[in-house]
Amino acid sequence: SIDTQNMWSFLEAFPKQWEEARAQTEEIEFTIDADRVRTICFVGMGGSAIGADLIRAYCYDSCPYPIQMLRHYELPRWVDEHTLIIGCSYSGNTEETLTAVDRARARGAQAMAVTSGGALMLKAAKEGFDYIKIPGGLTPRAALGYNFVPLFRICQYLDIINEDEAEALEETNQLLAEQNGLLANSEDNEALSLAEKLDDTLPIVYSDSTMLEPVNLRWREQFEENAKTLAYGNTLPEMTHNEIVGWERIVHLTGRLSVIMLVDREDNERVKQRMKIVEELIKDQTASLHLFETRGKSRLARMFSLIQLADWTSFYLAILNSTDPTPVAKIDLLKRKLA
Ligand code: PA5
Incomplete structure (x- = not known):
């Protein structure tokens, strides 16, 4: 016999997860200096990367500056103080993500994180950059609503989402x-x-x-x-x-x-x-x-x-x-x- 119950419950509860993430992030405040941002670099792996990759593709023709998804330790040459690096790791302990965030910060990039905890959350708290703590206890790919919705909010804050998508989260x-x-x-x-x-x-x-x-x-x-x-x-x-x-x-x-x-x-x-x-x-x-x-x-x-x-x-x-x-x-x- 196989235990399908776990994934079944995640899938069944997905609309509820989306609604919860939407409501919880409605009033969220960011300290990022949006005027300084000239490039965005999302970094994450596997189940935590997909939400970021979706928002990158969603904004492909509405973001006025380059926006890239990175699934690696290494950074492109152009990452600098005008970059916003957004680390996405459900566990907060994925080494590629942590390394890329560190390296971008060493080049003066602004950073933020979406995570349920781990080293990434500690780093953000200690070094004083924005992070959104999402609920833990799920398998990363089943937490797509929790991962994705905060990224949508960040992009709304940066004003890179088409105006006609204002009601998109609800729809x-x-x-x-x-x-x-x-x-x-x-x-x-x-x-x-x-x-x-x-x-x-x-x-x-x-x-x-x-x-x-x-x-x-x-x-x-x-x-x-x-x-x-x-x-x-x-x-x-x-x-x-x-x-x-x-x-x-x-x-x-x-x-x-x-x-x-x-x-x-x-x-x-x-x-x-x-x-x-x-x-x-x-x-x-x-x-x-x-x-x-x-x-x-x-x-x-x-x-x-x-x-x-x-x-x-x-x-x-x-x-x-x-x-x-x-x-x-x-x-x-x-x-x-x-x-
Ligand atoms: O689905 C999975 O478990 C993996 O693809 C993970 O998401 C991946 O290994 C990265 O881990 P994390 O999501 O904790 O950063």
Whole structure:
């Protein structure tokens, strides 16, 4: 028997988590000097990085200065006193994140942190930079609402979010609650029937490379961490300049690859056409091909509509694989070996 209860409860409570994070951060105050900020650098790994990567992609065309996601110890040369480095670590103890924050501060960057505690929180408290303490006790990827919403608030404070997204947090909350009712229900369930089609295949996720890039990544990471299933993905237009040719010599894998295409109405028009052609070119070689369009009005709600589908699909795939979705034994082992 496998313990699915833990992840099930996180997924079921996700809209509540979002609402809690929204309410708790409504009046939040920051001491960052917004006028000094000329670049933003988010740093984080794995389940703690995805929230930052989502906000980076969400702001890709509204932020007037460069905004980068970093998943490493090393900093780009341009990080300086005009940079705001935002360390995201659920445990607060991830070495890559701590190192990058230290190095950026040594170059005079302003810093802030989103964490449930650990060394990152101690550092912020001791060195006097802003931090948002989020509730602990969850697995990092299940705490996406707690991780993401504070980052949205920081971006609102920095005035880099489109004005027409002012109600986006509320709309997303509503959409998450509605979708959850359907996805947690075992009858007529889109995520469950998708998981059944993906079972015993390698899922490949394709999308545009702008706002859907981290959504695409979330799908793969959730397949890997929840369902313990290797997943692959790429983005357009780049894959139409190389990877599409690679499909020519995989005849031996025909019927073993499932493709998931993620699309949004804001995708570039030429990318939309490219996606359709890719679909025609590869569909005969796939075990199944699925196209999902974002739902909702605001960009934020649309991004999270597909995140939620990924989270539930990977959960059901874990059950079909007879795997407990919550533990990540190999990550824990690796961290112990490095200690
Ligand atoms: O999902 C996980 O457990 C991992 O991907 C972690 O998020 C990752 O190892 C980083 O740890 P933390 O989120 O505590 O910074």
